[in-house]
Amino acid sequence: MSSLPSLLGLRPIVEAQSAGLTKSPDCFPSGHLSSMLTCRYVHRNGALACKTALAKAYGRASAGRASPNRTAPRPHLGVLARPGKLFFPHPPLVQSKQGGSWARHHQLSPSALARTRTIHPLHTAKDSRMAMSTSESAIPAEEQARLVETSKRLAAYQAVKDHLLPEYTRVGIGSGSTVIYVVEAIAALGAAATRAMTFYPTGAQSEELIEAAGLTLQAINKLPAGAQLDVAFDGADEVDDDLNLIKGGGACLWQEKIVATSAKQFVCVADFRKLSPRLGTSWKKGIPIEVLPMAAPRVLDELKRIGSHNPRVRPGLPGKAGAIVTDNGMWIIDAPFTPLLLPKDGESGIQAGNGDNGVWTVDALADHLIKIPGVAEIGLFYGSNGLQAASGAQKPVAAYFGMADGSVEVMTAAS
Numbered sequence: 014m015s016s017l018p019s020l021l022g023l024r025p026i027v028e029a030q031s032a033g034l035t036k037s038p039d040c041f042p043s044g045h046l047s048s049m050l051t052c053r054y055v056h057r058n059g060a061l062a063c064k065t066a067l068a069k070a071y072g073r074a075s076a077g078r079a080s081p082n083r084t085a086p087r088p089h090l091g092v093l094a095r096p097g098k099l100f101f102p103h104p105p106l107v108q109s110k111q112g113g114s115w116a117r118h119h120q121l122s123p124s125a126l127a128r129t130r131t132i133h134p135l136h137t138a139k140d141s142r143m144a145m146s147t148s149e150s151a152i153p154a155e156e157q158a159r160l161v162e163t164s165k166r167l168a169a170y171q172a173v174k175d176h177l178l179p180e181y182t183r184v185g186i187g188s189g190s191t192v193i194y195v196v197e198a199i200a201a202l203g204a205a206a207t208r209a210m211t212f213y214p215t216g217a218q219s220e221e222l223i224e225a226a227g228l229t230l231q232a233i234n235k236l237p238a239g240a241q242l243d244v245a246f247d248g249a250d251e252v253d254d255d256l257n258l259i260k261g262g263g264a265c266l267w268q269e270k271i272v273a274t275s276a277k278q279f280v281c282v283a284d285f286r287k288l289s290p291r292l293g294t295s296w297k298k299g300i301p302i303e304v305l306p307m308a309a310p311r312v313l314d315e316l317k318r319i320g321s322h323n324p325r326v327r328p329g330l331p332g333k334a335g336a337i338v339t340d341n342g343m344w345i346i347d348a349p350f351t352p353l354l355l356p357k358d359g360e361s362g363i364q365a366g367n368g369d370n371g372v373w374t375v376d377a378l379a380d381h382l383i384k385i386p387g388v389a390e391i392g393l394f395y396g397s398n399g400l401q402a403a404s405g406a407q408k409p410v411a412a413y414f415g416m417a418d419g420s421v422e423v424m425t426a427a428s
């Protein structure tokens with residue numbers, strides 16, 4: 014039997030693009046969301062629908078059969094492939110505005126939904142049924158891991174397609190496993206497209222990625238005074254309804270924040286596991302905080318005082334005995350908190366989110382953490398986004414999520 018990723022068509026999409034297949038011009042608006050688009054891949058002459066074209070182009074039986082007139086089913090957002098449906102044994106917890114108690118749900122808020130559209134690079138009824146019937150027990154671990162990789166790659170290619178314009182010359186490249194696919198997508202554009210571009214890394218890993226892809230590398234401190242990056246791409250550990258992020262799972266958060274805030278547009282790329290109504294619901298390891306090693310004990314004391322549950326210096330094992338040391342010679346403390354509220358949660362008057370009983374809004378906690386002596390930078394990306402601030406925004410203008418059904422959901426910032 015074909016593997017799920019091959020049914021989802023990841024490689025075919027990538028190969029289709031390099032083989033000259035293009036997206037169908039007849040993308041059509043869906044009935045579910047006004048901005049939702051469903052797209053198909055076709056030959057240049059437009060004669061064949063996606064899967065037929067791919068099977069012919071690559072002789073891959075796994076690309077499946079499709080009638081030329083087949084159109085993709087339109088998934089109902091919030092039902093298909095929500096985080097928690099597939100892989101999280103304990104669904105994310107979100108504070109219910111109505112009852113004031115903790116209620117389980119996976120839905121985006123209406124305002125987040127209104128800012129979300131779904132793109133189906135390649136999608137069949139069969140894929141859709143598979144995604145819907147999938148549960149954590151139904152898919153072997155190896156297949157789950159491949160599905161996640163597929164999702165990351167789909168999101169990366171779509172984000173690069175939408176946000177890397179040919180005239181851009183300065184591009185930020187973040188860190189982590191998803192960014193590998195961002196660099197892959199950029200390199201796939203070819204030397205002619207990227208020759209005039211310079212790429213600015215967020216640490217040792219992305220430096221290597223840029224060099225290995227044959228792209229031009231430049232340190233962020235060489236960005237001329239007053240200049241900005243045209244765009245920066247980076248991953249995230251968790252993304253909430255308002256596009257606040259937790260970052261730093263790979264211990265690169267300090268340089269990541271410098272690069273993100275140096276960009277006119279910061280674009281986040283992730284897989285479906287990262288989409289979360291409130292920060293701290295699915296990412297349970299805590300908020301990464303980069304600290305001066307000598308200050309770590311005092312920072313830990315303060316974190317406990319303000320309600321963090323068991324904050325810890327991140328260990329370097331198995332690779333290194335003792336604490337992890339960042340690219341900047343610092344340590345990382347991971348500080349778990351009760352899921353972080355948004356301003357709209359406070360409007361109900363149920364929770365103030367000012368730290369009482371350890372319950373914080375994202376902004377209030379971030380403002381407090383960054384002022385603790387010895388804290389170099391925090392892994393909360395918050396505040397205004399690139400549409401609201403002329404420069405220096407930490408939040409992305411858009412977050413791309415590769416979904417388990419082979420679609421890409423794009424959540425855009427409010428202006």
Ligand SMILES: O=C(CO)[C@H](O)[C@H](O)COP(=O)(O)O
Binds near residue numbers: 189191247250261269
């Ligand atoms: O913030 C980061 C590293 O400091 C990464 O962007 C974040 O951890 C996501 O990583 P991945 O793409 O591997 O899931």
